[in-house]
Amino acid sequence: MAHEKQRILICGGTGCISTGASNLLESFKSTLKAKNMDCEYDVILTGCHGFCEQGPIVIIEKDNTLYCQVTIDDIDELVSQHLAANQLVERLLYINPIDNRRISSHKDINFYKKQHRILLDLCGKIDPENISEYINHGGYAALQACFEQKPTDIIEEIKVSKLRGRGGGGFPAGLKWEYTRNADGDPKYIICNADEGDPGAFMDRSIIEGNPHSVLEGMLIAGYAIGSNIGYIYVRAEYPLAVKRLRIAIDQAEATGYLGENILGSNFSFQIKIKEGAGAFVCGESSALMHSIEGHRGMPRSRPPNSTKKGLWSKPTCLNNVETFANIPLIILMGGNEFAKIGTENSTGTKVLALTGKINNTGLAEVPMGISLRDVIFDIGGGIKDGKKLKAVQIGGPSGGCIPEEMLDLPIDFDSLYKAGAMMGSGGLVVLDESTCMVDLAKFFLEFTHNESCGKCTPCREGTYRMLQILEKITDGLGTQDDIIHLERLSNNIMNSSLCGLGKSAPNPIVSTLRYFRYEYDAHIEDKTCPSGVCKKLISYRIDSMNCKACTICLKHCPSQAIIGERGKPHLIVSENCTRCGICLEKCPFQAVKMG
Incomplete structure (x- = not known):
């Protein structure tokens, strides 16, 4: 041996x-x-x-x-x-x-x-470029088990699991599969959305890079259950390693009989094609993504009809994201009832989160639905960097919302986050400390969504631009209380009248920061100050003559020559020349430089 x-x-x-x-x-x-x-x-x-x-x-x-x-x-x-x-x-x-x-x-x-790793379990254990390792750990056993069942029984098992789509909307996956199967039209299509465009999000990328066959197997099972023989993986071209490992996985699956004609001796045939996206955030929206696959510019269309009835090339189409498909083999092997025991009643299973921001343990964590934000940040995440105080958590990407520190015991599930003014999104979780200006943060995310707007509908194209102008006005110290009224009105109009999910959710960062951090907007407007010292035009620096040791360190590092003085005499900052870069504050060893 x-x-x-x-x-x-x-x-x-x-x-x-x-x-x-x-x-x-x-x-x-x-x-x-x-x-x-x-x-x-x-x-x-x-x-x-x-x-x-x-x-x-x-x-x-x-x-x-x-x-x-x-x-x-x-x-x-x-x-x-x-x-x-x-x-x-x-x-x-x-x-x-x-x-x-x-x-x-x-x-x-x-x-x-503190994690519950089932989706990510094999990501750090197997060679993702070797199909044998996936098979040796039970890979493709779920697919083989499906061939012994009726397609409708498989859909019923997914419904029993209560799996909700992990791409952001949280629609029940089993229902989507059922609608697609029952829709008139042939052929039917399966699409895996791997167009992960949220800043700081890398959940789907990591699943593909670490265990690509789990995604392929999930798509195969969906194809068998729905009656589809062709699937597309829409993955952004900025993920070269993920694309490489997907191509290797597809080639190996075809070579070993898990993809192609008459899979494993059955009457079921399935092929998977890769479509590389060009990095447009709007292509994360289902109809825009399908337009891109068809060779058109990625722009959404009005609904109904939904894609389950009229999707890719106007045929019935089932679209789920990477994490959703990766859950499917697990559900088939453990059973829908067992899967439903993980998480909460209405948000079952686990969620993969990308932890970024001012947190000690940045990275990828898989947690059971219903875990509190506090447990994720302070147990898994290791707390806030540099001993600073937590201010908020931004969850759900640019379309998500901000949850304040006093709501840290909020459970992470679809319904709780929605009620709090945020959303699950794809699972990006950005931790913000006391040095973060919430008005500036809202401006950052709105600038992103405005730049990524496809421009097709007026509410999103013009509305986000107008809101961005207002936020810039506020952070420049020129805002009024009327601007807050305009932001609230514009947010409501954009959310109710935009064509797709990008526009409908674009105001979320503004709505949530106004809801929980209105006092910061008021400080910018009424006091003309930025409490966090971020907005440059609302910051001024001065040197405390009592603490100044006249060491000339600040003078030597000032890039705009705004500091005057000589050794032995307290220095001064000439405000007209100051660019408010903050280097003097950073470099002074005697805490003589003050803000305000």
Whole structure:
């Protein structure tokens, strides 16, 4: 019997690849070979492990040791000390920020311990470019099980699971499948929406990069259940690694009989094509996405009819996103009732979140629906950076809303977030600390949605531009209370009359910040100040002569030569020359520079 090799798992998600993970792979292989240990270990480049803040990550699988921020210079020590001598390399272990204790096993790190990883389970365990590893972990077993059932029974199982679409709207997946199956017209199409355009979102990208076959299998099951023989994956071209691994996965699935004609000896045939998008945010909207696949400019159309009746090339079409399809094999294998036990009554299963912003543990986390924002931010996320105070959480991308610190116990589920003025969206979660100006934040997201508007309908094209002008006026210190009235009126009109979801949700950042942070708008308008010190035209700097040591440090670093003075005499800031860059405040070692 051949000796089974131990495995060394290197995170091969985009984040770790960008910081040298591919070089670690080659270095490990060459070092092991030089020490005659290559017959004992396999080095595997996996998908994203999720712990992006600590990447590149290496896991020694035999004892589940996780090493953080590994570089090529560390490889020889890891091989000589850990693999050869069975001794931990302490300096590369994760440090618990609470007690400064070094933790060796990833299972004992809060970031992982508090998660419920079912979708992401294989992302850090298998080689995503090797179909055999997916099959050895139960891959395509769900598809085979489906061939022993009626298509309508499969749809019923998805309905029993209460799975809701993970792309943002939260529509029940089983109902969408049923509507498409029952619609008149042939052929029927399956579309996987992998056009992840939200700033800071990388959930779908990471699932594709780490476990592409789970998405293919989900699409195959949907095709069988709905009566479709062709599927499209619409993925943005800015995801080159995801596109590469999708192409490899499709080729391997075709070569092994899981894609193509008469799959696994059945009467079911299915093919999958890739369409690379050009990066337009509006193409995340279903009808605009379909127009793009057809070769037209990505612009939405009015509904009804819905895409389940008249979608791609005017034929019945079922569109779900990456995360939704990746859930399907799990539901088939565990059963809809068991899946429904995870999460809440109306939001079942798990949700993959991209944690970004002013949080210690940025990265990818999979949590059960219904978990509180507090648990995600302070247990999984490790709290706020630099000991600052949490101000808010922005969830749902540019179309989402801001949840204030006092609502941290709000559960993360579709209905709770909607009632709070936010939305699940695709799962981007941006943590904001006390240094964030909420008016400036609303302006940032509105500028994004305005720039991404396709321009087809007047409410979105003109309305977002007018709202952006008003916000710029407020952050410049020229706003009035009438501007708030205009923002509220415009928001209501745009939400009620825009053609697609981009326009309807574009005012959400304004609506939610006005709802919870009205006092910041008032400060900008009434007091002509920015409480967070972000809006430059509302900031002024001065030097406290009592604290100034006349060291000339601020003078030397001032890029606009706005500081005058000489050694031994307190300095002054000439306000007319000051660009309000804040460098003097940052560089002064004596806290002599003050705002206001």
